[in-house]
Amino acid sequence: MKKKxxxxxxxxxxxxxxxxxxxxxxxQIYSYGWDQSRDAWHMVSLFQGENILEGPKTGVGNFxxxxxxxxLLAPFFFLTGFDPIASQYFNMLINVAAFVLIFYVTKKLxxxxxxxxxxxxxxxxxxxVAANRIPWNVxxxxxxxxxxxxxTYKTLKDKQYKWVAALLTCCGIxxxxxxxxxxxPIMLVLLCLVTSDRLRxxxxxxxxxxxxxxxxxxxxxxxxxxxxxxxxxxxxxFNFYFVGVHLQFVLHRLPDVLIQFRMLLSLxxxxxxxxxxxxxxxxxxxxxxxxxxxxxFAWIIxxxxxxxxxxxxxxxxxxxxxxxxxxxxxxxxxQAVSRFNKYLAITILILxxxxxxxxxxxxxxxxxxxxxxxxxxxxxxxxxxxxxxxPYNEGDIQSYLYALYTNTLFR
Numbered sequence: 001m002k003k004k005x006x007x008x009x010x011x012x013x014x015x016x017x018x019x020x021x022x023x024x025x026x027x028q029i030y031s032y033g034w035d036q037s038r039d040a041w042h043m044v045s046l047f048q049g050e051n052i053l054e055g056p057k058t059g060v061g062n063f064x065x066x067x068x069x070x071x072l073l074a075p076f077f078f079l080t081g082f083d084p085i086a087s088q089y090f091n092m093l094i095n096v097a098a099f100v101l102i103f104y105v106t107k108k109l110x111x112x113x114x115x116x117x118x119x120x121x122x123x124x125x126x127x128x129v130a131a132n133r134i135p136w137n138v139x140x141x142x143x144x145x146x147x148x149x150x151x152t153y154k155t156l157k158d159k160q161y162k163w164v165a166a167l168l169t170c171c172g173i174x175x176x177x178x179x180x181x182x183x184x185p186i187m188l189v190l191l192c193l194v195t196s197d198r199l200r201x202x203x204x205x206x207x208x209x210x211x212x213x214x215x216x217x218x219x220x221x222x223x224x225x226x227x228x229x230x231x232x233x234x235x236x237x238f239n240f241y242f243v244g245v246h247l248q249f250v251l252h253r254l255p256d257v258l259i260q261f262r263m264l265l266s267l268x269x270x271x272x273x274x275x276x277x278x279x280x281x282x283x284x285x286x287x288x289x290x291x292x293x294x295x296x297f298a299w300i301i302x303x304x305x306x307x308x309x310x311x312x313x314x315x316x317x318x319x320x321x322x323x324x325x326x327x328x329x330x331x332x333x334x335q336a337v338s339r340f341n342k343y344l345a346i347t348i349l350i351l352x353x354x355x356x357x358x359x360x361x362x363x364x365x366x367x368x369x370x371x372x373x374x375x376x377x378x379x380x381x382x383x384x385x386x387x388x389x390x391p392y393n394e395g396d397i398q399s400y401l402y403a404l405y406t407n408t409l410f411r
Contacts, residue, residue: 010116015099018123021365022132023092027085027374029367034395035136040084041394042070043077044409053222056137058179066176066219069137082409084397085373087135095132098142099123105150105324109292110331117349118327121356126363127263131317140177141320144170148184149324152295156191159200164208172215180306180321187302191295241312250308257304260322265330266359280329283336293332299325373397381405 032040038057045051055065076086099119106115122128132139151167154160167188174181192201243249261273277300284293303322307314330352337345380401383390390402403409 007112011100011103011119014116014119014123015096018099018129019092019095021123021129022095023088025367026088026133026372028372030088030133030372031376032084032373032397035134036084036087037393037395037397037400039070039073039087039136040077040082040397040400041392043074043082043086046070046074047078048410053218053225055176055219064219064222065137065179066173066215068173068176068215069140072140082404084400084404088373091132091135091139094139094143098146101143101146105146106327106331108150109153109328110335114331114334117353118331121264121327121353122323124357124360125264125266126360126365127316129365131320137177138317138320140173142323144174144177145321146324148174149295149299149328152188152191153291155201155204156195156291156295159197159204161204161208164201164204165211168205168208168212169215172212174321175215175219178318178321180303180318183302183306183321186305187295187298190298190302194294194298241310243309243311245309249311250304253304253307253310256314257300257307257319259316260319260326261329263316264323264326266356276329279333283333286336286339287332288335288339292328296325296329296332377401 035056042051042054053067054070055067056069057064073087073090076090077083080086080089099122102122103115103119106118147170148167151163151170154163155167171181171184171188174184188205192198192205195201255270255273258270258273258277261267261276262270265276267273267276280293280296284290284297287293299322303319307318334345334349337348376397380390380398383398384402384405390396390399392403393399400409
């Protein structure tokens with residue numbers, strides 16, 4: 001009992017502090033944009049029995065993901081009377097789940113002290129704090145990424161059907177969170193190819209394939225129902241953004257692929273991220289469990305493979321799924337140094353954590369400009385009171401709020 005309390009209380013304190021950093025006064029400091037407006041309007045359609053197979057629209061290509069995120073969001077909108085702050089309530093819940101999951105996955109793969117370190121780093125990183133404040137489908141990415149990493153590890157280690165089924169389920173659900181879901185099948189193929197018992201693994205993956213494919217059923221039905229417009233969008237996506245295989249372009253994408261090493265570890269230059277990846281490669285020769293660095297490199301190579309042939313615009317959050325690969329790289333280097341000199345490893349880790357805390361605290365945590373959702377609501381309550389009409393606009397939260405305050409959402 002005492003042992004559980006020594007785990008629970010520090011974790012609870014970290015999560016409490018992290019949630020305070022992210023969500024204190026959130027309605028005043030975070031304004032709603034296109035994604036949040038889109039989600040709110042979709043809730044109205046969903047409760048009217050319309051668009052039940054549609055998921056979030058991608059920023060690039062404008063085609064649809066799977067609808068799981070919308071179904072997770074629906075109860076929160078129903079319970080709040082369709083107040084758009086509902087998406088922020090769900091965001092808070094999924095963030096708490098992410099902290100708990102990151103801790104327990106890291107504890108299973110490494111140790112409890114290292115799990116506390118990773119959760120602590122995740123809690124104060126200014127980039128992550130800013131990203132976690134956004135209520136959107138990408139909020140699912142940290143939870144799914146760490147689950148996929150853990151289930152990949154268990155699949156390769158134990159080679160049991162239950163782990164393969166769990167892994168493919170998470171990979172399928174990821175398609176409902178972000179289009180980078182297509183990276184994971186490539187990663188799994190790479191890992192199977194370099195595994196000694198690859199034939200058995202391939203058989204397990206084939207047997208468990210329905211656990212992956214079932215998550216595409218709503219989207220497939222939706223596309224068959226909208227053959228003209230949606231197929232055109234997918235075709236245009238490949239026509240415009242597929243650039244083929246060119247080594248020069250692949251190398252051009254490398255800094256983008258490694259951007260999360262800079263953002264999550266607070267490294268100051270692109271060169272530092274290259275050096276860090278090289279250190280992982282060296283460290284992988286000296287750790288006992290070589291499976292984790294193998295997964296990390298397969299993760300990076302699969303990402304580079306996809307983005308090395310994709311010529312469209314990108315944003316740093318596209319690579320948010322790199323979270324476990326980045327943080328576990330740090331722990332792999334720590335374990336490798338520990339094999340030579342434990343005290344040296346602890347000293348280096350303490351120095352790095354000191355630097356990490358200094359950089360993030362110095363950058364500060366934005367408190368907004370007092371023009372968040374509360375301000376947007378106040379403006380629209382005023383406009384609605386004087387009948388200043390706002391027409392429907394999928395990407396404008398003001399149009400949604402006008403309909404909410406004039407009781408015309410469901411007309």
